[in-house]
Amino acid sequence: MPLDLVSTLSELIAIPSVNPMGRPVEGPEYLEYRVTEYLGALFQSQGLRYKIYPVSPKRDNILIRVDGDLPLPEQGGPLVLMEAHQDTVPVEGMTIPPWTPTVRDGRIYGRGSCDIKGGMTAMLHAMVRLKEEQPRNRPTVVLACVVNEEFGFTGATSLTELWTSGKADDLVPKRPDICVVAEPTSLDVVVAHKGTMRWRIHTHGRAAHSSQPHLGDNAFYKMARVLLSIEQYAKEVCPTLGSHPLVGQATLSVGLIRGGISVNTVPDCSTIEMCRRVLPGEKADAARQHFIDWLAGRPEIQPILKSIEHEPPFISGFSLSDDRNGLLAERLGEVSKRITGRGKRIGVPYGTDASRIAAADVPSVVFGPGSIDQAHTCDEWLPLDELPQAAEVLYEFCRSWS
Numbered sequence: 001m002p003l004d005l006v007s008t009l010s011e012l013i014a015i016p017s018v019n020p021m022g023r024p025v026e027g028p029e030y031l032e033y034r035v036t037e038y039l040g041a042l043f044q045s046q047g048l049r050y051k052i053y054p055v056s057p058k059r060d061n062i063l064i065r066v067d068g069d070l071p072l073p074e075q076g077g078p079l080v081l082m083e084a085h086q087d088t089v090p091v092e093g094m095t096i097p098p099w100t101p102t103v104r105d106g107r108i109y110g111r112g113s114c115d116i117k118g119g120m121t122a123m124l125h126a127m128v129r130l131k132e133e134q135p136r137n138r139p140t141v142v143l144a145c146v147v148n149e150e151f152g153f154t155g156a157t158s159l160t161e162l163w164t165s166g167k168a169d170d171l172v173p174k175r176p177d178i179c180v181v182a183e184p185t186s187l188d189v190v191v192a193h194k195g196t197m198r199w200r201i202h203t204h205g206r207a208a209h210s211s212q213p214h215l216g217d218n219a220f221y222k223m224a225r226v227l228l229s230i231e232q233y234a235k236e237v238c239p240t241l242g243s244h245p246l247v248g249q250a251t252l253s254v255g256l257i258r259g260g261i262s263v264n265t266v267p268d269c270s271t272i273e274m275c276r277r278v279l280p281g282e283k284a285d286a287a288r289q290h291f292i293d294w295l296a297g298r299p300e301i302q303p304i305l306k307s308i309e310h311e312p313p314f315i316s317g318f319s320l321s322d323d324r325n326g327l328l329a330e331r332l333g334e335v336s337k338r339i340t341g342r343g344k345r346i347g348v349p350y351g352t353d354a355s356r357i358a359a360a361d362v363p364s365v366v367f368g369p370g371s372i373d374q375a376h377t378c379d380e381w382l383p384l385d386e387l388p389q390a391a392e393v394l395y396e397f398c399r400s401w402s
Contacts, residue, residue, distance in 0.1 A: 001046075002128060002129070003046075003121075003124055005121055005122070005388055005391060006103065006384065008124060009101070009108060009113065009118055009121040010103075013099065013108070013110035013117055014100070014101055015034045016028065016029035016111075017034060017087050017088055019031075019090070019148060019151050020151075021090060021151045029091075031058040031087075032086040032087050032147045036062050036145070036147075039062050040062060042124070046131070048064045048065075048066070050064040051170070053159075055147050055148065055158045056147075059148060059155070060147065061144060061145065061158060061159055062144075063144045063145070064143050064171075065142045065143075066130045066131045066141050068140040069137065070138065070139055070402055073140050073172075073174050076174075077140065078140065078177050078402055079139065079140050079141075079142065079175075079177055080140070080141045080142070080177065080179075080180075081141075081142050081144065082126075082127075082143045082144070083143070083144045083146060083179060084116055084120035084145055084182035085120075085148075085353060086120075086146065086147055086155075087147060088112040089111075091111050094379070095378045096109050096380075098110060099111065103384070106384055108381060109379060109381045110381075113380055114371070114374045114375045114381060115372075115374075116149075116368065118184070118387055119182030119367075119369060120182055122369060123143050123391075123394055124143070125391040126391055127141065127143050129395050130399060135399040138400075138402075139398070139401050141398045142176070149352070152315060153315075155353070156357060157356055160356060160359075163175040163360065164360050164361075175362060177362075178325075178363050179354065179365075180328075180364070180366075180367050180397070181364060181365070183352050183368050183372070184369065184372050184374065185346070185367055186370070186371045186386070187336050187367070187390060188336070188342050188367075189329045189332050189336065189344070189346065190345075190348050191320070191322040191326075191345045191365055192280050192319075192322040193247060193352060193354070193366070194247050194250075194251075194279060194280075194348075194350070195278035195280075195284055195317045197278055197285075197287055197315070197316055198274060198276070198314055198315040198316075199273075199274055199311050199312065199313045200311040201274060202269055202270065202271050202308070202311070203222035203223040203226060203269070203270045203304070204222075204307045204308075204309065205268045206268055207266055207268040208265075208266040209265065216266030217268070218267060219268055219269050219270040219307075220260070220267050222304045222307055222308070223259070225301060226272070226304075226308065228300075229295055229300065229301060234252040237294065238251055238252055241282075241287075242281075242282070244279045244280050246346065246347025247279065248349065249279075250276070250278065250279050250287070251277045251349075252276050253274075253275050254272050254275075255273055256272065257270070257271070259271055276288060276291065280319040280320065280321040284313075285316070292310055295308075317355060317356075318351075318358070319351075324358070324363045325358070325365050327363075329345050329365050331397065332367060335400075339389060340389045340393060348366075350372065367390075367394075369386035370386060
């Protein structure tokens with residue numbers, strides 16, 4: 001039976017699937033297992049062929065496949081992949097009940113409504129229609145609902161192993177021909193985006209009682225020099241590192257700082273977390289090393305250089321280039337323009353699973369309802385008029401790709 005878009009999205013919002021973002025937290029609201037269970041029950045009730053792929057404890061990818069009437073992928077026929085992630089960002093600081101879907105003024109509110117359970121719902125609706133209506137000359141389509149997009153891309157990486165490992169899989173028996181990844185793009189087609197390189201920097205000192213600070217070596221003061229240098233690099237050096245016509249310039253920022261144990265103790269360590277956004281064509285490791293070498297050469301850093309430690313990266317995300325997805329973007333854009341009036345090719349500064357899939361030799365683009373301006377916000381919402389539009393675009397695109 002057809003999926004009701006608003007009801008399905010509401011049910012998904014009501015199921016917490018918070019990504020702990022590397023923090024040691026516990027509770028039923030964390031990890032994606034409850035969404036995976038919901039999807040499995042939904043697929044079973046709809047008679048859809050599905051399979052679960054473990055990634056890590058309580059974190060499983062789940063895939064469904066709807067065969068076409070063109071030659072099957074096992075016989076060399078076309079295979080279309082759609083992908084959406086199951087996780088959301090945390091809910092601290094939200095001003096609305098995060099797990100209570102609320103429809104008001106043409107919007108649906110709740111954590112994940114925009115990023116990306118709205119896009120997932122549109123893809124689910126398209127898959128059910130393909131199975132029920134069985135349009136002629138349709139390809140085989142697989143929808144992958146993956147884990148851990150918000151902090152590590154392990155779900156997408158595991159997904160790509162289905163065609164890169166050399167082991168045959170019954171749902172994805174060959175490399176997909178194309179992929180559409182769900183993210184809030186306001187019904188435009190993202191063809192390029194930046195990648196992400198993240199790592200921690202420590203400054204080390206020596207602890208002492210705050211009544212005798214001269215006996216210690218304050219790690220905060222050292223980190224202050226590092227931070228001022230980072231600010232200079234971000235403002236003066238990053239603009240010289242090239243640009244991309246769709247995504248702009250490379251950027252560098254500090255998003256977290258911590259250290260110390262009490263106000264009456266001279267801190268012996270301070271830690272920051274760095275985020276370097278990498279342009280299409282840039283190498284993430286080389287971008288990180290460029291900054292490390294630049295920092296080491298600063299005169300103000302020389303006296304404390306031996307006290308600075310750079311950890312290995314904890315996230316190294318690929319960028320998405322527009323050099324191989326032109327035909328896919330053109331076809332999807334044409335369908336979106338016809339149905340919604342939107343569909344232009346754009347670039348964005350944030351990262352997505354599309355970069356991992358494209359790196360596994362599958363032309364990929366990003367598409368979905370909602371705006372990135374509402375993703376991760378304290379009152380996250382999705383415009384309801386874009387939900388059926390996205391579902392229609394995806395159905396029409398999938399049924400006609402060959």
